[in-house]
Amino acid sequence: MGNYSAAALTDVFYALADPTRRAIVGALGRGPETVSALAAPFEMALPSFMKHLSVLERCGLIRSDKLGRVRTCELQPRALGDAEQWLAEQRATWEARSDRMARFVEQLHQEDLHREPRKARQRR
């Protein structure tokens, strides 16, 4: 298991369950941005946009700093990494199971091959 907490992971997945917030994460992946530059592509009132930023900031996906009257946002890749790690762990569990299944099917197949000549002899 990773070193993230279940509550933190819940908040990160909740934050990502919104297309506007995912678009903000995508934009900040290319570098820090001011709030006004970030908000520009969205047809949304600024207070609604600020609420999305606040959800992202509370769960640690972004941080923001104010210099004078300009607030700048920055991606915090660690929270994204925790979510990715959780998903990778689920895939690892799933793939380990699929491998066991494949080995089991292969084993049945091999047993069948060994049994086949005997059946063939019985038929003659």
Next chain:
Amino acid sequence: MGNYSAAALTDVFYALADPTRRAIVGALGRGPETVSALAAPFEMALPSFMKHLSVLERCGLIRSDKLGRVRTCELQPRALGDAEQWLAEQRATWEARSDRMARFVEQLHQEDLHREPRKARQRR
């Protein structure tokens, strides 16, 4: 970009924004389970548990089949893969940017090294 839709991704992230639903995904990664076996470890009324299963099923993370009176659930790893792919894309964007930053800093450093001897001469 992946071939998942934004709406599907929103639903998958929303489904994962709950510790019970993540635990169900974790359990089903080890293989299909009946609803009653899945529900057993949770201190939760069955109707509440069924609601969680329904959220997981609607977004395609699990599927279920009923045989007689027994309903069995199975993980559908594709939806998990879509979420993982989206996160990996964000990381790739972020890492490409970090690489560009590192090259830029290195370039500044090299320029400084070339400028240094001149400065040293000027000081003499």
